[in-house]
Amino acid sequence: MKTFDVIASFSALAQETRLDAFRLLVRQEPCGLPAGEIARQLSVPHATMSAHLSVLSRAGLVTSRRQGRSIIYRANLTHMQEAISFLVRDCCAGHPEVCDPLAKCLSDCSANQSSSNQSSSNQRSSNQCSSNQCSSNPCSSSKVPE
Structure with missing residues (x-):
């Protein structure tokens, strides 16, 4: 990872709503969340959240995929790992x-992430996550803590 990429990543996270959105998506791995649900959980207008998600996406911190009429966002944990590795x-x-x-x-x-996902990891493929599996995530209805 290059210095420019690390600066872009941490600059994107240097705003409260974007940091909260990224942390929410990290908790929702591997399923991710629709953009509207991210906005709802963070109490942010949809248009504002869309702009924040675009910044995170350009920085490489989130990925998105279309699922029907929704866009599902996921944290790009590999990118974050590379940024942290760059620092240390x-x-x-x-x-x-x-x-x-x-x-x-x-x-x-x-280790905590692995143990909490261990029971459901055998049920899903590496790139698919059904709504039933994701709805059992205890974080799916929680608001980002202050």
Whole structure:
């Protein structure tokens, strides 16, 4: 990842509504959410949310696909991983024990995500997510915390 891409990514997240939308989409992985549902959960007008999602999309932080009349947005976790890796690539000046707390934090997050998705991951293909599987997500009706 190039410096320009990292700057674009973090610039896109440097606005409260876009940060909230990205965090909401991260919680909704791998299913994603329709644009209208993102707007509803964040109490943002649809046109405003559309503009915010466009910024996130241009920065590479979200992907979208058409499903019927809806556009489903998903967090691009690979892109975020690359941006974070860019930040810590030269971490610790040869002393990896200094970075252990950061690595543990990211590992714990990954382990929690894996265990919460483990039961439903066997039921869906890598690119498909039925509405039944997504509706069982405990975050699907939650509002982004302050």
